[in-house]
Amino acid sequence: GAGVSQSPSNKVTEKGKDVELRCDPISGHTALYWYRQSLGQGLEFLIYFQGNSAPDKSGLPSDRFSAERTGGSVSTLTIQRTQQEDSAVYLCASSIAGGPETQYFGPGTRLLVL
Amino acid sequence: GENVEQHPSTLSVQEGDSAVIKCTYSDSASNYFPWYKQELGKRPQLIIDIRSNVGEKKDQRIAVTLNKTAKHFSLHITETQPEDSAVYFCAANSAGGTSYGKLTFGQGTILTVHP
Numbered sequence: 001g002a003g004v005s006q007s008p009s010n011k012v013t014e015k016g017k018d019v020e021l022r023c024d025p026i027s028g029h030t031a032l033y034w035y036r037q038s039l040g041q042g043l044e045f046l047i048y049f050q051g052n053s054a055p056d057k058s059g060l061p062s063d064r065f066s067a068e069r070t071g072g073s074v075s076t077l078t079i080q081r082t083q084q085e086d087s088a089v090y091l092c093a094s095s096i097a098g099g100p101e102t103q104y105f106g107p108g109t110r111l112l113v114l
Numbered sequence: 115g116e117n118v119e120q121h122p123s124t125l126s127v128q129e130g131d132s133a134v135i136k137c138t139y140s141d142s143a144s145n146y147f148p149w150y151k152q153e154l155g156k157r158p159q160l161i162i163d164i165r166s167n168v169g170e171k172k173d174q175r176i177a178v179t180l181n182k183t184a185k186h187f188s189l190h191i192t193e194t195q196p197e198d199s200a201v202y203f204c205a206a207n208s209a210g211g212t213s214y215g216k217l218t219f220g221q222g223t224i225l226t227v228h229p
Contacts, residue, residue, distance in 0.1 A: 048216050102163065108157060
């Protein structure tokens, strides 16, 4: 079946602009995660959605970052007033349930802020 | 919160040798420990995982061991092949509450297997 998909695959923006990144999880997966991976670094947790529960936003680095998950499926990560330090690969993952289950990653969105 | 340390940051081996990557974690309540492989420009992919009710798990040339008392776990790759060259990440989950699926990742190990 289809895996996790993300769009766009690449995004170049100017400092101060807002960007929206989209994630389509695997159908039927109730848990969705966003991570950020800076060049040569590990994966930094951003936010976690599980079913209808309130999301765990503990990893969002500032109030410029927000995310929504509509209808328990597609998620959008929004970065307002982008800064150069926001440049990174943003990875989305989904798992079949919210417990410690295998997380399947999307291909990521490579964001470059000029 | 959970803290995961991974060593070494780079590892170079000859084809056919074994490779070992080690991770430590801080939250004694963590109970799920996956390992991901990420090839250059690709997405991370799960290669093996272990839960806290077992001490070792094997899958062909790959094995993972877990020491709950010492709070460390290791990835072992035997008979390495050039296609094993990649970045490997360990992770541990956050136990308790509603975020027990959340993973904290190590910083990664760049494994290079020389033919």
